[in-house]
Amino acid sequence: MLTNPTILGQIVVNGMSLSSIYILVALGFTLLFGIMRVVNFAHGEFAMLGGFAMYYLYAVFSLPWVAAILLAPLAVAIPALFLEWLVFRWFYQKMFQSMIGLLGLSIVMIYSALLTWDAFERNIPAAFDGILRFAGVILPIDRLVTIGVSALALGAFYFLMVHTRIGLAMRAAAQDVEIAGTQGIDTRKIYRVAFFVAILLAALAGALYGQVYAVSPFMGERPLFVAFIVVILGGMGSIPGAALGGLILGFTESFLGTFYGGSVASYASFGAVILLLIFRPWGLLGKPE
Amino acid sequence: MSPLLEVHKLSRFFGGLRAVNDLSFTVSSGEIFGIIGPNGAGKSTAVNLVSGVTKPTSGKVRFQGTDVTGQPPHKLVQYGLARTFQSTTVFGNCTVEENCRRGSYLARYPGFFHSFFSTSKAGEMRQASDSRVAEVLEWLDLHRVRNVRAADLPYGAQKTLGMAISLMAWPKLLMLDEPVAGLSAAEADNVRDTIRKIRAEGISVVVIDHNMRFMAGLCDRILVLHHGQELAHGLPQDVLSDPNVIEAYLGRRYVKA
Amino acid sequence: MSKLELRNVGVRYGNIVGTQELSLRLESAQTVALVGSNGAGKSSTLKAIMGLAKYPVGDILLAGKSIKQMPAFEIVRAGIGYSPEGRRVFGGMSVLENLKVGAYSRKGGEFEADLQRVFGYFPRLKERASQRAGSLSGGEQQMLAIGRALMARPSVFLLDEPSLGLAPVIVERIGDVLQEIQRAEQLSIILAEQNAAWALSIADQAVIVELGRVTMTGPAAEIAEDPRVQRAYLGI
Amino acid sequence: AETLRIGAIGSLSGGGTAWGLAIKRGAELAIDEVNQAGGLSVGGKNYNLELLMYDDQYTGQGGKTAAERLVFQDKVKYIVGPIGSNPVLSAMEVTTPQKVLLMSNGYTPKILDNEHKASYNFRFTLTNLEYAPSMMKWVKENLKVTKVGILVPNDAIGQSVAPPLVKLYQDNGIQTVVDYYERGSKEFSPLITRLMAAGIDGFDINFNAPGEAGLMVKQARQIGYDKLVYQMGGPSVPEIIEVAGQHSEGFISYEMFDFDAPSAQPFVKAYAAKYGKGIINSQTPAFYNATKILIEAIRRADTVDDTTKIRDAVEKLAGYDAGVYGPVRWTGKAIYGVDHQLALPFYVVEVKNGKPVTRAVLSVD
Amino acid sequence: MGRSTSSALIGGGIAIVAALAIMPYLLDERFFYHIAILVCFAAIGASSLHLIIRTGHVSLCHAAFIGVGAYVSANVVMKLGFPFVGGLVAGTLAAAGLGLMIGPVILRLTGKYFVLITFLFGEILRMVFVDWQSITGGANGLSGIPAPAPVFAEPKYFYALALLAATACVAVCGRILSSETGRFVNAIRESEQLTECVGVPVIRTKVMIFVIACGFAGFAGALIAHYARYISPPNFGPLESLNLVIMNVIGGMQTLVGPLLGAIFLVLVPEFLRGYVQLQHIMFGVILILVMAFLPAGVVGVKDWVARRMIPHDRRGEQ
Numbered sequence A: 001m002l003t004n005p006t007i008l009g010q011i012v013v014n015g016m017s018l019s020s021i022y023i024l025v026a027l028g029f030t031l032l033f034g035i036m037r038v039v040n041f042a043h044g045e046f047a048m049l050g051g052f053a054m055y056y057l058y059a060v061f062s063l064p065w066v067a068a069i070l071l072a073p074l075a076v077a078i079p080a081l082f083l084e085w086l087v088f089r090w091f092y093q094k095m096f097q098s099m100i101g102l103l104g105l106s107i108v109m110i111y112s113a114l115l116t117w118d119a120f121e122r123n124i125p126a127a128f129d130g131i132l133r134f135a136g137v138i139l140p141i142d143r144l145v146t147i148g149v150s151a152l153a154l155g156a157f158y159f160l161m162v163h164t165r166i167g168l169a170m171r172a173a174a175q176d177v178e179i180a181g182t183q184g185i186d187t188r189k190i191y192r193v194a195f196f197v198a199i200l201l202a203a204l205a206g207a208l209y210g211q212v213y214a215v216s217p218f219m220g221e222r223p224l225f226v227a228f229i230v231v232i233l234g235g236m237g238s239i240p241g242a243a244l245g246g247l248i249l250g251f252t253e254s255f256l257g258t259f260y261g262g263s264v265a266s267y268a269s270f271g272a273v274i275l276l277l278i279f280r281p282w283g284l285l286g287k288p289e
Numbered sequence B: 001m002s003p004l005l006e007v008h009k010l011s012r013f014f015g016g017l018r019a020v021n022d023l024s025f026t027v028s029s030g031e032i033f034g035i036i037g038p039n040g041a042g043k044s045t046a047v048n049l050v051s052g053v054t055k056p057t058s059g060k061v062r063f064q065g066t067d068v069t070g071q072p073p074h075k076l077v078q079y080g081l082a083r084t085f086q087s088t089t090v091f092g093n094c095t096v097e098e099n100c101r102r103g104s105y106l107a108r109y110p111g112f113f114h115s116f117f118s119t120s121k122a123g124e125m126r127q128a129s130d131s132r133v134a135e136v137l138e139w140l141d142l143h144r145v146r147n148v149r150a151a152d153l154p155y156g157a158q159k160t161l162g163m164a165i166s167l168m169a170w171p172k173l174l175m176l177d178e179p180v181a182g183l184s185a186a187e188a189d190n191v192r193d194t195i196r197k198i199r200a201e202g203i204s205v206v207v208i209d210h211n212m213r214f215m216a217g218l219c220d221r222i223l224v225l226h227h228g229q230e231l232a233h234g235l236p237q238d239v240l241s242d243p244n245v246i247e248a249y250l251g252r253r254y255v256k257a
Numbered sequence C: 001m002s003k004l005e006l007r008n009v010g011v012r013y014g015n016i017v018g019t020q021e022l023s024l025r026l027e028s029a030q031t032v033a034l035v036g037s038n039g040a041g042k043s044s045t046l047k048a049i050m051g052l053a054k055y056p057v058g059d060i061l062l063a064g065k066s067i068k069q070m071p072a073f074e075i076v077r078a079g080i081g082y083s084p085e086g087r088r089v090f091g092g093m094s095v096l097e098n099l100k101v102g103a104y105s106r107k108g109g110e111f112e113a114d115l116q117r118v119f120g121y122f123p124r125l126k127e128r129a130s131q132r133a134g135s136l137s138g139g140e141q142q143m144l145a146i147g148r149a150l151m152a153r154p155s156v157f158l159l160d161e162p163s164l165g166l167a168p169v170i171v172e173r174i175g176d177v178l179q180e181i182q183r184a185e186q187l188s189i190i191l192a193e194q195n196a197a198w199a200l201s202i203a204d205q206a207v208i209v210e211l212g213r214v215t216m217t218g219p220a221a222e223i224a225e226d227p228r229v230q231r232a233y234l235g236i
Numbered sequence D: 001a002e003t004l005r006i007g008a009i010g011s012l013s014g015g016g017t018a019w020g021l022a023i024k025r026g027a028e029l030a031i032d033e034v035n036q037a038g039g040l041s042v043g044g045k046n047y048n049l050e051l052l053m054y055d056d057q058y059t060g061q062g063g064k065t066a067a068e069r070l071v072f073q074d075k076v077k078y079i080v081g082p083i084g085s086n087p088v089l090s091a092m093e094v095t096t097p098q099k100v101l102l103m104s105n106g107y108t109p110k111i112l113d114n115e116h117k118a119s120y121n122f123r124f125t126l127t128n129l130e131y132a133p134s135m136m137k138w139v140k141e142n143l144k145v146t147k148v149g150i151l152v153p154n155d156a157i158g159q160s161v162a163p164p165l166v167k168l169y170q171d172n173g174i175q176t177v178v179d180y181y182e183r184g185s186k187e188f189s190p191l192i193t194r195l196m197a198a199g200i201d202g203f204d205i206n207f208n209a210p211g212e213a214g215l216m217v218k219q220a221r222q223i224g225y226d227k228l229v230y231q232m233g234g235p236s237v238p239e240i241i242e243v244a245g246q247h248s249e250g251f252i253s254y255e256m257f258d259f260d261a262p263s264a265q266p267f268v269k270a271y272a273a274k275y276g277k278g279i280i281n282s283q284t285p286a287f288y289n290a291t292k293i294l295i296e297a298i299r300r301a302d303t304v305d306d307t308t309k310i311r312d313a314v315e316k317l318a319g320y321d322a323g324v325y326g327p328v329r330w331t332g333k334a335i336y337g338v339d340h341q342l343a344l345p346f347y348v349v350e351v352k353n354g355k356p357v358t359r360a361v362l363s364v365d
Numbered sequence E: 001m002g003r004s005t006s007s008a009l010i011g012g013g014i015a016i017v018a019a020l021a022i023m024p025y026l027l028d029e030r031f032f033y034h035i036a037i038l039v040c041f042a043a044i045g046a047s048s049l050h051l052i053i054r055t056g057h058v059s060l061c062h063a064a065f066i067g068v069g070a071y072v073s074a075n076v077v078m079k080l081g082f083p084f085v086g087g088l089v090a091g092t093l094a095a096a097g098l099g100l101m102i103g104p105v106i107l108r109l110t111g112k113y114f115v116l117i118t119f120l121f122g123e124i125l126r127m128v129f130v131d132w133q134s135i136t137g138g139a140n141g142l143s144g145i146p147a148p149a150p151v152f153a154e155p156k157y158f159y160a161l162a163l164l165a166a167t168a169c170v171a172v173c174g175r176i177l178s179s180e181t182g183r184f185v186n187a188i189r190e191s192e193q194l195t196e197c198v199g200v201p202v203i204r205t206k207v208m209i210f211v212i213a214c215g216f217a218g219f220a221g222a223l224i225a226h227y228a229r230y231i232s233p234p235n236f237g238p239l240e241s242l243n244l245v246i247m248n249v250i251g252g253m254q255t256l257v258g259p260l261l262g263a264i265f266l267v268l269v270p271e272f273l274r275g276y277v278q279l280q281h282i283m284f285g286v287i288l289i290l291v292m293a294f295l296p297a298g299v300v301g302v303k304d305w306v307a308r309r310m311i312p313h314d315r316r317g318e319q
């Protein structure tokens, strides 16, 4: 049965829907690191907030799904700008300090959420609860939608970074802030934009994740854990690297899980990343320094 | 003069780029050997290959008759082959004196055990190396700034300090990558005098630089690299009047100046 | 009124003096060579103008208006272009993208025309337009740093040691291009240089800086004849 | 009135937070009840009760530190919680030598079966060793499965639950396929696919945290598994229904508490009044029950200090009814050598039209 | 360093240790001993990790090495019947040996890649602790580990042991860093390339330091096992490794004093907050943010911060 192509197709889709969410988290994480040298240990918590935003907008206030999925990220990212002013700006260009300080922020966010929303898991009703049968492969529609939305977001993000003025400015600031300033780029503003975009992506990921899985104050831990691996694996600061890293990790986990079971999958996927690092110590698509 | 360093058909490719391509040359004992060539010609790569920082794609490096190809830098230093870098040349965060102590690993470090228990052997080695540090600092005119943080030194003094660090290992051959880049003419003259002093101690020198006044006055022989290969080779005055070298590297106006 | 004027500018790094009480004037379509040995304060002066030095003292006027308190990006928008010490091109971006960043501060649609103008000065950049800037040779990177600054169409251009680490033939080429640009665009240039012989050969005026202070100033040709300068900076 | 402090240890951070809150809230509700009724009179004095709770971060180290602090710093004599074998086992190292009563919940038999004969430990919830045999009998008779797939987390719970469970299935002539997953996983479809490939006709999601259990139900259905999904252990059907939605239809589960029973209503109301209308973790009534039993034992022992007397009173409390589970009955001798395990009724429920419907009420043999 | 400053340091160190030795005894509360013992464990872990950090590498698997020491010692004592000292030695050697096996491979990586590979390696070790049930007791852990000797079952006496161990460890780390070895360790952190080119065998030196640090981690693990007497995988997971890094960053990464301050900070602060039940974590998070925002060099930086505040206002323009 395991060699049955329809099953394989199914695993691919399931693996991809999870990977695509991780990729969104990883992209924002890598953006913050790439541009401001900030290790955002609170990134998963913004995804958590995205999950709760979606919960309220869609499950509680019953907004149309499209409106909810568009508004939820904004509902997180706009207020988050206040946190940028209050907390993040102290940690720009300070790698270690940002790591610990933002770990503190992550703790504050998780336990405030716990006080507010309690520990139990909430469900966001599926917007697309059907199953699509395609050439014998059973595809849950919500998974396909997740992949689709993530792909759109990834595409939009790629377009923003590569084909727009603001993206150009962000990339320049990522390489050398001081010189970016001397080329006429308002780097403070660029930082704020990058922060906004990163949080937007995390919150969108959280909204999707919350709908496919469930919403709770602790839901951000796992995506951050995976994003951390994915981002370094892909080559820190590289967009295609993060995408590729996310896919690889998702696939190895789902394939190995299917064929060899859960614990082999964990050992093997970590072992594979370790080997990759030993033989390519600068990540998948990163450049040797 | 017997050959100290022999480089034989050395190549290094980066992907499709042949940074150094089938390069051969020898440096004799007591010689000051210059390498010039356009930017990207492969000069730094050649020095990296010889000093073990980069592994060659093919070819051989022989030092005092021993094959040292592909050995790591710290081994080569033990053989007597030291070098400075084009950019990072000093430990910026500590004093000049400390920089030199760090440079004197071979003479100074008695091993973990002796150093941990500060045995008499460790004490002797430390004293010997401290006096050598003092000697070298005096010799290179750095003793007055010995307690200054290296990063706070003027650029020219940093370059000299870079040489001092390398000299702490008592090398037989010292390779200098752009020792006078960014120095004024007067400072460059100082560095030239220093290098001559180094040679007078019996240390051979390989030097790369784009400052032609400096190179012409210093080198016994000059090798011109272009696209990783030898373009010309010989006495400075011959090389610098070679039309190929003028065309590729010096520029026509150089001839007039 | 001078194009750019520095009045008693001082920059310090903790206890270390970058420059002090440094004054100079730059007229329209003029090149001033800022000559001095290592650590004399040339780069510090240019950084102070660009708003990169923390808490400078004194005043800096562009066409009579103070630009001292402005952040770097506004200074660029006010018309000052900067090619920093050590080139500092955006190594991970293509040559073309570097030039686009240079044009960032400019609004309006003449990007194409400006690009062609820079490619005209440095045809090599056109050949390498899609190459990663980090993989260019040193000379090419220097051309790119200059081209990038020109993309903003500055009226004042600050260059910090453009000859550093470059082959003689490239240095010569850069000198030619700078003069060509100045003729064509009435650009005012400050050229901070170690390579005094070269800098004095292309400048109109020269300022000698020592230990953060101006010690001599005058027409470049006269300065080049001064015996002290010849000894200290020209190696004659 | 004087204040009498009851200690509590529970996870207020990390993977066991829902349980920590259950301990806190269950104990608080019990204490509130007593205080509102005028406090506890012991030895002629009247005491106002107070809960002193510390976080164990769901780790052994945290459990030990919290216990050290409660026992030696705050001089507390009785502790409710913690939940989870790691914190319980390490808290025990502190409490038992000090004769401090520990009313904890962890699946490892060592909590009761140890060199101290659990002299000061009690357990107020059932573990698989208690409920599994009766459940198995019911499953065998009613569900007719022949080959069962089991997914458990690779942690203290999974490792205590799976081996005896597998043995129990085998003893009943049912084949099993077991797989472990890392805690925190959300995507189970590869592992379920693997079970399906092994040809299972029953999927026992057993003791998984409710969120994960819900996802397993949902994902099994989504990838086209159409046979039986049930659980022999691991309560919290309401959360599973919440997470799995329509996919939970027909799901059959062990349940440790019937929140819809009329006798549970006062408790449910008190909870809602104090903590809002969210889902109630099913460990909450257990710790409410434990705290009430403890308080009653103190009253009967007529001492607040002599924990040996209080322990003896707890042991002799059979027949006392705290109001949520019916009369107290102690068991455990056969398995652990000591009767410190509370025997509780438990339920088999099936999800019908999105609601759990009780199919059977079972009890410990 | 001159003779006088080094003897002043040693004198100061002795004074501090003496003060630490008597302090909990003045209060004579068992719980204070417990906390003091935890500080000692944290100090060994953090200061040995500090050795690795001083070579320019941040390891995220240090707690896993502590775990190796803990499990090995527990098994050697419980299954093979060796006395505690045997377990301590075996635990130390096992962790050091494992460090020696992986060090030469992973120490070729630098920066964030090193951070990731150690993180993954630590996860793998943690999974081994969970899965290798015959040795580690699996996720349920090992309980009933005996105290080093019956008297040490009392925290009061164990504290003496822990303080002795921590002092020895810190003294050895301090000595390494102040010796010639430390000189070259500092050189490696500042520039591996330059250091290699003056003749220092960089990888070998880094491996040596790594092995020593892992040995100390194993040593701490053995002590922890015989103090807690119950060990389980979460004690040695990524969170604990991260805590050791936090101790270094919070305290200050530049000197050995940093991790010591960090160890005290990270054990005591949560303890002070513990009484706030559900608010404790939020308060702890806020403290982390504030310390890192205002003392980027760590708690050690307090003195610079004070000095900065004392500079007359009119001189501030000069900075």
Ligand SMILES: Nc1ncnc2c1ncn2[C@@H]1O[C@H](COP(=O)(O)OP(=O)(O)OP(=O)(O)O)[C@@H](O)[C@H]1O
Binding pocket: B014, B017, B019, B037, B038, B039, B040, B041, B042, B043, B044, B045, B046, C135, C136, C137, C138, C139, C165
């Ligand atoms: N690690 C590397 N990866 C890829 N290409 C490299 C690498 N190192 C050098 N190169 C390329 O090899 C060529 C030779 O470089 P090298 O640094 O040796 O030149 P150079 O002669 O020292 O130039 P300059 O005078 O500008 O210092 C250049 O084209 C350079 O871009």
Ligand SMILES: Nc1ncnc2c1ncn2[C@@H]1O[C@H](COP(=O)(O)OP(=O)(O)OP(=O)(O)O)[C@@H](O)[C@H]1O
Binding pocket: B151, B152, B153, B154, B155, B182, C013, C016, C017, C018, C019, C036, C037, C038, C039, C040, C041, C042, C043, C044, C045, C085, C194
């Ligand atoms: N960021 C800094 N921190 C501390 N000191 C600095 C800094 N930048 C420059 N300095 C010091 O300020 C003084 C002036 O330096 P500046 O860079 O302006 O000199 P320069 O004339 O450009 O020299 P060079 O020819 O080396 O480029 C020097 O003593 C230098 O060491």
Ligand SMILES: CC(C)C[C@H](N)C(=O)O
Binding pocket: E053, E054, E056, E057, E058, E189, E253
């Ligand atoms: C890893 C750190 C301790 C040091 C690092 N190389 C830095 O200075 O950024």
Ligand SMILES: [Mg+2]
Binding pocket: B043, B044, B045, B086, B177
């Ligand atoms: Mg070079």
Ligand SMILES: [Mg+2]
Binding pocket: C042, C043, C044, C085, C160, C161
């Ligand atoms: Mg300069």
